[in-house]
Amino acid sequence: MTTIERLVYMANQIAANLATDEDPAGAVAEHIALFWDPRMKKLIFDHDSGGLSPVAAAAIHQLAQKQNGG
């Protein structure tokens, strides 16, 4: 598994486990913000979202915007 494949896998896994949260995308975004190092975040922000589940993709989009905006 390459690093980006692993990150996509991890994001999807987090999304699957937070699927029952009230705001799944928000919860996934928060989890990634709290536990991923800057390089991992950058790699997934730069990724074209191929392979990401809808919740994971939404979460990463949300987080990227927040980090770029803030």
Added chain:
Amino acid sequence: MTYQPQSDFGTPASKSEQLATLTIDGRIVTVPSGTSVMRAAAMNGTSIPKLCATDSVNSFGSCRLCLIEIDGRKGTPASCTTPAEDGMIVHTQTPRLAKLRKGVMELYISDHPLDCLTCGANGDCELQDQAGAVGLRDVRYGEGANHLGQAKDHSNPYFDYDPSKCIACSRCIRACDEVQGTLALTMDGRGFASHISAGLASENFLSSECVSCGACVQACPTATLIEKKVVEIGTPERSVVTTCAYCGVGCTFRAEMRGEQLVRMVPNKEGKANRGHSCVKGRFAWGYAQHRERILKPMIRAAISDPWREVEWEEALSYAASELKRIADKYGKQALGGITSSRCTNEETFLVQKLVRAGFGNNNVDTCARVCHSPTGYGLKTTFGTSAGTQDFDSVEDSDVILLIGANPTDGHPVFASRMKRRLRGKNGNDGAKLIVVDPRRIDMVRTPHIEADHHLPLRPGTNVAVLTAMAHVIVTEGLADEAFIRERCDWDEYCHWAEFVSDKRHAPETLEPVTMVPAADLRAAARLFATRPNGAIYYGLGVTEHSQGSSTVMAIANLAMATGNIGRRGVGVNPLRGQNNVQGACDMGSFPHELPGYRHISDAATRSLFEADWGVPLDPEPGLRIPNMLDAAVDGVFKALYCQGEDILQSDPNTQHVSAGLAAMECVIVHDLFLNETANYAHIFLPGSTFLEKNGTFTNAERRIQPVRKVMSPMNGLEDWEVTQRLAQAMGLDWNYRHPSEIMDEIARLTPTFAGVSFARLDQEGSLQWPVNDAAPDGSPIMHVDGFVRGKGKFVVTDYVPTDEKTGPRFPLLLTTGRILSHYNVGAQTRRTENVAWHPEDLLEIHPNDAEDRGIKSGDWVKLASRSGETTLRAAVTDRVAPGVVYTTFHHPATQANVVTSDYSDWATNCPEYKVTAVQISASNGPTDWQESYESQAASSRRIIAVPAE
């Protein structure tokens, strides 16, 4: 300081709250009712002669040495079996008693070899002492029938049994039954012919059920059962109390010394975790400390293909510092990182994370707790508000039902297992606690002498969340939830949301049975049992955490405890059984990349500024890399240098080939350890470590109990481990000047509210303290969440079962799960270098008879174990302990390389590897695989050392 044996009050303490006042030899004493007269006398400073009584076991009243006279009563009752009563007037020394005692003693001595001068126990023998105490000067009986000259049993590697010296007091039998709970010993024959036997008469200790805990050796009043080391070295002259460095039980011991030589480790009766008991590891397996393979000089090399070159500390440390600086300049500071171990002390771990955060300038620090209990941290923090078990070990004495899930305490946490077993057996005719075991394998706890689990749910590996959700389904839908507790202590709306989720038909045990393989009726009965007994306690281990849903399982456990009202008092709670000695402490000390000591997130500006002010450097607010992410980054060429203290990631982390690729891609790997471990095969700098006997510090056990580790001998490598880290920091230009680990603890206390009241002075005074220790709880906190959860309201978290992606299929039809065994510890680096190999010389693959037969495999055959990641070979043990479709092995021996086969999958929240589920195939084999052989030759060449620099 002269040698003082531990005090012995003769019989166990009474827990009664009622008191009795009596007069003994003219002096008045008040004791709890139920206390024996012998103990009452001892508490008053009067030692009544005794042989068959000792305070670790119930009295038996057989030797008749402890006779007393009581006013108004006839005869001379035994003081060890006579309870103290109000108003009693007792005489312990009268001419009549003296005569009787002398007579008794004479009989014992006449059948005992009189080789005191050459006996190993000379000076430390109760028979000798009592002969003196009763004033026996000569023996009237001549040579008659006696037991002298019987064959000794030397089979146990750590202690001898010499039946000629046995006085048939049965202390050893009672110790094995009551303290250890193994029931290995019996008294064969009667009267004069009686003798102790370990299991069958034909057997010796080694081949018996004996687990070598040493309880009988400690209980034996003579030299019949004696440590080989005492025979070899002589009796000790002084003792120092310290803490075992093996497992998370945290037994304390008296290290009994002769000069700088350790004679024996004797479990400390005052130890609040172990209460005077021990297991074979802490008691006996410390020989590794002096093992010839220990590395005592620093070593460096330019490339891992070079042999090692021994250098002085100065050179090794300045080389390490210059390499770290070079790499930071060339690749950026994010290219550096550090790993600490849960074997290290709190102070060492604190320094490593400080070195990374303040010195390397990033948060790339992780701990081997990543691979064991990181989900506990996440799960308990989310639900309860703090990352720790809720109880002390004593709490189990008040449990009515115990749910044991994914833990194998008789092997992993033996001393706690003995305490749990004692509660399960009940006492004085009272029923013991009920037991529910959730484990794919029939662990010993399911059926052991005098214990039978009420339910064993042999689930399919990987379905913990489904099983726990089904239990919750039963509890909620059958109206067994403790709503009063939930309304008061938890968030009611969150509970309702959760209750609705678990009540859904798709979570019924019947619906989930095909997934979990647990019969629905059993699961329902187990859930009812757990919910309906007054005090329900949950104990769990790595079988919970090391899964792709490890964190979810921990939260599901917390949900179950809250739903049944089992939090905040004795007898209940959620109790992670920690693997290594300082897993709790490693987590507390901020060794995870996202949090500072005390579980405070690195993004929290207020906490960060506290540390920044104290350390005088700015801290990076972004979380750093976890171990698996470090390895990915290394393979990608952006992570280049690693300081690895006390941890062997190559052997203990999953997917060995990925780990070795990551390590091989780094330019500077610094290994700080006792031995050239497997990771050191890829290292450029080796800094020799010190053992727990050679340094000061503290460990924190699974009960949050902080206990001192005390230096009993000088470090053979010259420096204590904290000094090595400090010298490395200094070489990198950091202004660190700790003179003693107590100053590191002062810094921890200063910066961490839950440790505010902890200091070495306080620990010396109290023996141990359970955090939080602060203004609200100045003496520590045995039980947490008593009046409310740390986070405020307990949080119910919906945990949906998400099956692992590691799936069986036609090529890999079996599920492999892994575990540990009593006599070894983790990757075995220490225990393999002790006589403990007598019990477990190699890792074995357990396979069910049906699966074995399908493949033509018998016990003892070499088999190939293959998964999608790799393959290895080991020998098979055919057993129905495992269910069909499941195979099991341990990972204590590097030659097995069990992690060559484990997958890359990990816990969704923490990346704790999924060790407990790997799809595999087993087939017959003739010996080691190519990988094992090429690994062996790489390892052998990498371990070469040249003592003098090449010319």
